[in-house]
Amino acid sequence: xxxxxxxxxxxxxxxxxxxxxxxxxxxxxxxxxxxxxxxxxxxxxxxxxxxxxxxxxxxxxxxxxxxxxxxxxxxxxxxxxxxxxxxxxxxxxxxxxxxxxxxxxxxxxxxxxxxxxxxxxxxxxxxxxxxxxxxxxxxxxxxxxxxxxxxxxxxxxxxxxxxxxxxxxxxxxxxxxxxxxxxxxxxxxxxxxxxxxxxxxxxxxxxxxxxxxxxxxxxxxxxxxxxxxxxxxxxxxxxxxxxxxxxxxxxxxxxxxxxxxxxxxxxxxxxxxxxxxxxxxxxxxxxxxxxxxxxxxxxxxxxxxxxxxxxxxxxxxxxxxxxxxxxxxxxxxxxxx
Numbered sequence: 001x002x003x004x005x006x007x008x009x010x011x012x013x014x015x016x017x018x019x020x021x022x023x024x025x026x027x028x029x030x031x032x033x034x035x036x037x038x039x040x041x042x043x044x045x046x047x048x049x050x051x052x053x054x055x056x057x058x059x060x061x062x063x064x065x066x067x068x069x070x071x072x073x074x075x076x077x078x079x080x081x082x083x084x085x086x087x088x089x090x091x092x093x094x095x096x097x098x099x100x101x102x103x104x105x106x107x108x109x110x111x112x113x114x115x116x117x118x119x120x121x122x123x124x125x126x127x128x129x130x131x132x133x134x135x136x137x138x139x140x141x142x143x144x145x146x147x148x149x150x151x152x153x154x155x156x157x158x159x160x161x162x163x164x165x166x167x168x169x170x171x172x173x174x175x176x177x178x179x180x181x182x183x184x185x186x187x188x189x190x191x192x193x194x195x196x197x198x199x200x201x202x203x204x205x206x207x208x209x210x211x212x213x214x215x216x217x218x219x220x221x222x223x224x225x226x227x228x229x230x231x232x233x234x235x236x237x238x239x240x241x242x243x244x245x246x247x248x249x250x251x252x253x254x255x256x257x258x259x260x261x262x263x264x265x266x267x268x269x270x271x272x273x274x275x276x277x278x279x280x281x282x283x284x285x286x287x288x289x290x291x292x293x294x295x296x297x298x299x300x301x302x303x304x305x306x307x308x309x310x311x312x313x314x315x316x317x318x319x320x321x322x323x324x325x326x327x328x329x330x331x332x333x334x335x336x337x
Contacts, residue, residue, distance in 0.1 A: 100132040119148035172202035226278035234333035
């Protein structure tokens, strides 16, 4: 079953707004990108596994921790070494703990039991190898991805990583071909936009020209809740930062900062600029921007290309509300020590 069906819109949007911007900014599959994708997939799989298990009690507080999951699986697999699903689940659990050697071993056992005929297991093993190697695409990772595509040419995970693998070899034509197939699998609009942008780059096509807005007749409909930000840099930040640095505009719930509510990437060369955040930028379905009255807005200029704060990055922060009708001014003026 493909990624879209297994994990649904939650995983797709999370990958789009967390993992994809990291890949787009760095041009390669970084360790953090692999970790972001792995986390989404592993967490979703863990929730599915325990929600669907009749032996796990229901109700608040019944979800076991990762250590308990691992211990339970290890003990169960001693008596049932042919349990393919158990080995895959153990591999994902080890992966979340960054026990990469153990994770690789567990996925290899599942792969051996399946005689290498399950594309999802091949991709899962490839992802662990990528993460272990800090994002470097090795011959083995690439081979596993190609084998997965041979087994299931329409497998969404295999197409995504197949594009990454092809691009890492310099074959951008093949990378674009694979992601164009991925576009045909009813990906959400946010994912489509991001994939299409990278495909245009690989094919050497110009970015589409934005149409000029036309005047609209007054409407009685209620407009979509949004917040408009005028983003600029302090002189010190401008002098210290390269023009090709990645900028992340992040909206968070002050009471529960993680995960972010909405994220949109920009390039430093675009600043100063005006950015509008709305429900269309939401990171996860069911958690729209309009559901939050008070917001913390962070604009982070990332030297590493990742949205996590690191030494040398610059940022600006403010607290605001969706009730704010006028644009809000935010200056990036604070350097991370």
